Amino acid sequence: MTTRAMDAAQELAAFLRSRRERLDPDRLGLPSHRRPRRTPGLRREEVAELAGVSTDYVVRLEQGRGLRPSAEVLGALARALSLDPGERDYLFDLAGHRRPGTTGGPAAGAAPAPALARLVGDLSPLPAMLLDHRYDILAWNPEMARLLPDFEAVPPARRNAMRLCLLHPAMRGFYADREQALRDGIAHLRAAWAAHPQDRELSALIAEFATQDEDFARLWAEREVGVNGRGRKLLRHPAAGPITVDFEILLPLQDPELRLLVYRPADEESRASLDRLYAQ
Known part of the structure; x- marks a missing residue:
């Protein structure tokens, strides 16, 4: 790019x-x-x-x-x-008519507020993680780590939700509708880039994705924008099989640049699959 x-x-x-x-x-x-x-x-x-x-x-x-x-x-x-x-x-x-305080961004990998990190842990057994506007994963609980294939093997500096979806081999087939998952993530990154024009880490991340993944480059060019804060996803876990989850994205009032992502099993079969996965 x-x-x-x-x-x-x-x-x-x-x-x-x-x-x-x-x-x-x-x-x-x-x-x-x-x-x-x-x-x-x-x-x-x-x-x-x-x-x-x-x-x-x-x-x-x-x-x-x-x-x-x-x-x-x-x-x-x-x-x-x-x-x-x-x-x-x-x-x-x-056009430069932005909300105050959104022209830059925190340093990549910056630690979240301790209270938010504890909240992520307290949401167990629901899988949960805390993301910044770049989709860097700042905090997660054990259930989310189990759900994301080979997550803990990923170096901390590369724990970015979009990077995992695009470039982490174990995640290639994780989302049944990978196209829609990419569209949602790219629409969010586009909105985040416009709100943080001085964020060099974000610009570099987008450039990296566009040069390394053809699907990202194609969908980025469509200029979809927005954040899908609630919905349902069908996941294909390599060990637990198909799991359907309802997701919710929450914005902390005192840290509106962060996003708390929570998954809930959408049916009893998915709940049982998650329980078996956590028990392994």
Whole structure:
């Protein structure tokens, strides 16, 4: 991944283009035009009209020409492009309208607050771990270590949830829907990168993944953004077999840059499989 691909102005331009091109003008109730559309989505002049700005302004934004749109203009563009809340936050972050305190990031591998580390342990027998915005794994309980194949054999400096999913051989078949697991993780990393533009460790991590894994590079280019904080996953454990878990991601109020991930068995069969795994 080149430096240009990690430039906020160029990413803002590409993101606006991608969201404009995905919209269906018929569904938005826009009047039909006599001349046929040569490209999918809305025209720039249609976005400009919906947002209340000039067409030239939209053109310059999509060309990455160094504009710094105001919060009011960004809000209008978000409405015109029908952005969801996660995409809207991403747009604001790219333009420099960020929440205070989210322009950098903690040092890679920084120790979490002792109270949070104890909480992870107290959640046993539910598998739990604490992640930072880079997906570095900061704390975990014995049940999570048992559930993730060969987790404790991974060097501490490489214990990153996305790296495990992408590059750890024992994890290649762990998620039954690996494509969706990657999409969720990449969408989170994209949002984290926009919120932490000065975080060199995060930028280096994304560049590493993009150069070492074709699936990551392909999905990163789709520019999906957001965090899926609740759902269900089918896991394929090499020893315990299929396990279905419901997951929940919680953000500590005093440490909102951290994420507490908790798995719960989704059915009695999965609960029994986990009990057998922990008893080994």
